[in-house]
Amino acid sequence: xxxxxxxNGAGKTTLIKxxxxxxxxxxxxxxxxxxxxxxxxxxxxxxIGYVPQLISADxxxxxxxxxxxxxxxxxxxxxxxxxxxxxxxxxxxLVDSADQVVREYSGGMIRRLEIAQSMLHRPxxxxxxxxxxxxxxxxxxxxxEHIAKLQSEFGTTIFFTTHVMEEADxxxxxxxxxxxxxxxxxxxxxxxxxxxxxxxxxxxxxxIHFSGDILDTGGGFRATATGRETAxxxx
Amino acid sequence: MQLQQxxxxxxxxxxxxxxxxxxxxxxxxxxxxxxxxxxxxxxxxLRHDPTELFTRAIQPAIWLxxxxxxxxxxxxxxxxxxxxxDFMVPGILAQSVLFIAIFYGIAIIWERDLGIVQKFLVSPxxxxxxxxxxxxxxxxxxxxxxxxxxxxxxxxxxxMNWAPxxxxxxxTMVILGAAGFSTFSLIVACVVKTRExxxxxxxxxxxxxxxxxxxxxxxxxxxxxxxxxxxxxxLTYEVDAFRALMVAGGSSEFGLPLDFAVLVGLTTLLVAxxxxxxxxxxx
Numbered sequence: 001x002x003x004x005x006x007x008n009g010a011g012k013t014t015l016i017k018x019x020x021x022x023x024x025x026x027x028x029x030x031x032x033x034x035x036x037x038x039x040x041x042x043x044x045x046x047x048i049g050y051v052p053q054l055i056s057a058d059x060x061x062x063x064x065x066x067x068x069x070x071x072x073x074x075x076x077x078x079x080x081x082x083x084x085x086x087x088x089x090x091x092x093x094l095v096d097s098a099d100q101v102v103r104e105y106s107g108g109m110i111r112r113l114e115i116a117q118s119m120l121h122r123p124x125x126x127x128x129x130x131x132x133x134x135x136x137x138x139x140x141x142x143x144x145e146h147i148a149k150l151q152s153e154f155g156t157t158i159f160f161t162t163h164v165m166e167e168a169d170x171x172x173x174x175x176x177x178x179x180x181x182x183x184x185x186x187x188x189x190x191x192x193x194x195x196x197x198x199x200x201x202x203x204x205x206x207x208i209h210f211s212g213d214i215l216d217t218g219g220g221f222r223a224t225a226t227g228r229e230t231a232x233x234x235x
Numbered sequence: 236m237q238l239q240q241x242x243x244x245x246x247x248x249x250x251x252x253x254x255x256x257x258x259x260x261x262x263x264x265x266x267x268x269x270x271x272x273x274x275x276x277x278x279x280x281l282r283h284d285p286t287e288l289f290t291r292a293i294q295p296a297i298w299l300x301x302x303x304x305x306x307x308x309x310x311x312x313x314x315x316x317x318x319x320x321d322f323m324v325p326g327i328l329a330q331s332v333l334f335i336a337i338f339y340g341i342a343i344i345w346e347r348d349l350g351i352v353q354k355f356l357v358s359p360x361x362x363x364x365x366x367x368x369x370x371x372x373x374x375x376x377x378x379x380x381x382x383x384x385x386x387x388x389x390x391x392x393x394x395m396n397w398a399p400x401x402x403x404x405x406x407t408m409v410i411l412g413a414a415g416f417s418t419f420s421l422i423v424a425c426v427v428k429t430r431e432x433x434x435x436x437x438x439x440x441x442x443x444x445x446x447x448x449x450x451x452x453x454x455x456x457x458x459x460x461x462x463x464x465x466x467x468x469x470l471t472y473e474v475d476a477f478r479a480l481m482v483a484g485g486s487s488e489f490g491l492p493l494d495f496a497v498l499v500g501l502t503t504l505l506v507a508x509x510x511x512x513x514x515x516x517x518x
Contacts, residue, residue: 020357022517042359050357052350060280069279072272073358075265101283118354 001151003168004161006178007211012161013053015178016127019159020050033124046074049118049156053129055110059103063094063113066102067120074121088116092146108139112146119150126150128160132167144171169203177210184210269360273368278375288376292383295331299324299387302451312452315486324388325477325485326450329470331380332409336373336416337441340424340433343369343516347428353517363510366418370506373417374410381409394483401480404491408480411498412473418505425512449488450474472497
């Protein structure tokens with residue numbers, strides 16, 4: 001699990017949009033699962049899932065219909081559709097409300113439905129843009145529980161952005177901190193805390209440290225941290 | 236940023252990418268299938284909340300019952316042998332189709348603001364299929380208008396042409412017209428990107444298209460400069476086809492082949508352009 005942190009306007013959503021082929025990078029490129037986002041956008045779309053920041057399930061349709069449409073768009077064979085949709089519904093705890101229109105769902109239920117939608121085709125990387133924003137603590141926990149379960153069951157790499165440091169600290173093997181469009185720090189939460197040299201440093205301290213002026217403090221670290229970490233797989 | 240994954244897939248993995256087929260038609264079939272899925276989505280929405288279809292029926296009813304009844308008294312309009320109401324009914328169908336289609340862009344902007352567009356764009360769906368699917372669903376919506384106008388026309392004593400081929404022709408033209416103008420609307424939405432700007436532009440576009448056409452009066456009574464504009468207006472050709480096919484004794488001024496060619500050409504061109512612009516709305 002990879003958490004992308006950074007103050008508002010740091011470029012987190014822009015980065016996600018580039019990686020999900022929604023926005024062409026002004027320069028450079030990236031690869032996901034060995035596929036280049038610029039040269040093979042169609043193939044990239046087959047192996048990723050994406051849940052945008054805002055509520056994006058269709059409110060006028062039922063949960064099941066939302067899943068059905070996306071199973072078709074993702075070319076899931078006809079005979080597999082129903083079992084996968086049923087699976088997704090029970091996995092996300094939505095069986096009882098499957099045939100209710102989404103307008104009547106709670107915020108947490110909608111988020112879980114959206115994650116189910118983006119997981120139907122078993123993507124290798126799942127992008128979640130602030131998945132818990134606007135949710136109450138109970139809903140938030142249940143969303144994270146389901147994401148964690150998903151990750152352990154399918155081995156999906158989860159790439160998410162958040163403003164909640166505790167979430168990133170507890171869940172991520174690696175985090176990146178962005179500031180003014182640049183990656184100011186990259187590493188495991190423990191590594192980043194160690195950089196501050198304080199015993200009781202929290203990820204929040206790290207965040208404040210790196211999202212400040214990266215030219216003064218972050219540059220040197222960035223080089224070492226990225227160098228050390230590139231070999232390791234994300235998530 | 237490195238997102239490279241190891242060659243080994245995790246356990247329990249299911250590869251869902253379909254095996255490539257040898258058939259040369261495969262991409263075409265896929266495209267058509269995805270288009271229909273998008274249209275299915277819109278139809279399902281409509282099934283859950285069909286009130287829109289009924290509120291949409293009010294406007295053509297007002298035109299036919301108020302405007303039409305009054306103008307039926309005027310004798311100065313050359314209608315090529317038709318009663319004025321008979322002359323007007325095809326025009327009002329074209330108008331309803333135009334009004335349904337031209338504000339389609341609002342829905343696109345709405346979906347963009349919610350993040351729905353983004354999610355569709357991240358799925359492996361050809362852009363042109365997304366655009367054509369939307370266009371097709373506008374066409375299906377517009378068909379419901381045709382039904383309502385046929386009922387109204389019956390009620391007003393207009394003699395309709397019930398030949399199956401004529402009905403099929405009207406249905407096809409309704410879908411083509413709605414598809415063309417809704418894609419035009421989608422393109423405008425992709426350019427202006429906000430609802431407020433779109434509302435203003437939508438109004439500015441609809442009225443000239445409607446009044447500079449042969450919908451409620453023939454082109455021959457227009458001043459010359461407006462006649463030129465009318466001949467360039469695709470709505471004119473849509474109305475012309477309706478006029479030939481909908482009412483008993485109706486005839487086409489430009490010929491049905493030209494009417495359909497104009498609309499098919501327009502829709503194809505706009506869908507191609509829309510497919511290029513649609514991804515920009517998500518940026």
